[in-house]
Amino acid sequence: MTETLLKVEDLRTYFSTEEGVVRAVDGISFELAPGERRGIVGESGSGKSVTAMSIMRLIEPPAGEIVTGTIEFRGENLLMLGDDEMQKIRGSKIAMIFQDPMTALNPVYTIGDQLMETIILHQGVSAAQARDLAIQALEDVQIPNPEGKLSEYPHQFSGGMRQRVMIAMGLSCNPDLLIADEPTTALDVTTQAQIMNLMLKLAAERDTAVLLITHDLGVVAGFCDTVQVMYAGGIVEFGTADEVFHNPQHPYTWGLLGSMTRLDEVHKKRLHSIAGAPPSVIDLPIGCRFKPRCEFAIDKCGKVLPMLQDVEGGSQRVACHRAEELDLKTFTVTDDEHEEVAS
């Protein structure tokens, strides 16, 4: 890797609840290059959003706490910064877009007010200049009549329009990193693609790196350079989108891919589903966390937690004891019995 924008090392974010300690993110490490588009995929509860919130340092004690780890952003450990310094980074260097645009904007202030607030805060410009920049920002996200829209309230906007506003707000200060936490999940299918295209086009124009959190593999395949797959608080596989989609190394990734509908294949069989449910992150199994649901599990999987390891010939990394011996490409996913084609 030539240059690193973000370097997360052994990050652990735990939440204390009445049932016990929830290890939402449990020792993850990854790097992100400037301008890179990274997809983070995984089921609900796999720690994707908590990772994002940890980077933004929006985890609030006493409920949740970053226990160990470092988050280096441009060589600076964010976890060591004071509140004031972190506030200067939030919204200006690292921006975030949230899942539900319907509730992400404050209902009692106008769109213009909320947009200009960010611009004035981070760019130190006058109100008049901020107004011009806000109009420009709304124009960039293709909102018609941006000047008139400044004085409107969020409830006068549709979901797609609100998410455009959120994108405008996120990109208004030309951040180095944009974290998008399932930005299109709450939207219509028809607006999803528009919003994704718009967001990534604008990010590319500004050379902004994107951390796209989603459970939609199709979105990742279409928009991301690299992918990391998370399962129960850990990263199980990492690689370029091409590598991961065409040559999955982890049984979980393989299962996820098998559960996708594809337009280029005629389906004769039912879609695959991964048996069972993710483990409770309070009471994690010893060894590989995917073991209870894994059809390739061996004894070792129940005893030793596999670490992320490089896969030969590429940038791919995987956390699986059997990665080397298994060639998952050659297995066919069927619904009930998974017959091993070559073994």
Place this chain on the structure above:
Amino acid sequence: MLAYIIRRLVYGVITLLALSMIVFSLLQMTGGGPLDRLKLNPRMGPYIDTLTELWGLDQPAWRQYLTWLKNYTTPETIALQNVLPVIAIGAAIGLTVLMAKFMKSQWQGLLVVGVWVLALWIAISNTTIKFNWGTSFSGAGDVWNLVFSRAGATFRLGLTALTLALIIGVPLGIYQAVRQYSFFDQLGTVGAFFAFSTPIFIIGIGLQIVLALYLERWTGVKIFYVTGMNSPGYSDLSAIGKLVDTVQHLVLPAVSIALISLAGYARFQRSSMLEVLHSDYLRTAKAKGLPRRKVIVKHALRNAMIPVVTLVSLDLAFMIGGAIITESIFGWPGIGRLYILAITTIDYPLVMAIVMVIGMGLVLMNIIADILYGVLDPRVRYD
């Protein structure tokens, strides 16, 4: 907006009409009439018939009601003391007409209502106006004069209590929410529970004993008074002396009333603030990099105030209701005590007058609260 205000005022008048009919009927239905007490006195015998005729009690109930309604709503005397009322009302009408065309925002609506309240207050205080609200059956005199001589005292007490409850209760709730589960928060919760569940006569008498009686015994100085609005020698005091004397009398009854409301506001504000603090848009505000203080003051507060407005407007009824007991405990010469007198003596004109004054206040407060919603929350529209 203007159409909305006018519509609400029309509804308000209908509400008050219905209220007067219901209360009048209830009075007719109570066992024993206003004369029964007098009939017990053998010397009153010859006068009973005269009084019956004089007060119109021989008429059928519907005619009595109509007579009352006519007298109640027609000014007996009306005279301008100077030209101020004309200017005030004229200015209010002018502003309303001027703003009617552009009246889009709720701020303007509130401004117009405010200007009207001010104009009417100037008009009334600079006019000799008197309605024929009848003469009290219990011999307390002319009802109009009676009610307005007492209204000031109740107003002073109620407004002080409300202000105290608001300026302490609301920030208390906000602080508790921001520092949820801290020692202070727990203390506030327990305190609010006690204040809210203690009957007002216990609080009132308790305050009298501790803060007036014991405090005077320990310090040897009279700090708070337990009864009345002013000391007997009030008119001879200097301006500062008058102020001190007023405060000394006002504190205990005002605190008694305020304590209960305060507890309610703090609880309500706390839960409403907590809800907002966990909302998505607050997370957005933090993600923007806004300082914590600004996140709370700008983004959380306004949203968290919306539900509290309801409570405060409803609470005005409680202030008047609660004042009945408090005024009795503290010998406060307000409407509350007059009300008790009126009801126990089945004093038709007095009961009607007081009920209608309270009713008018509530109707007006409700309209103002509804407009305030719109000011705080742009999603509320009045068309």
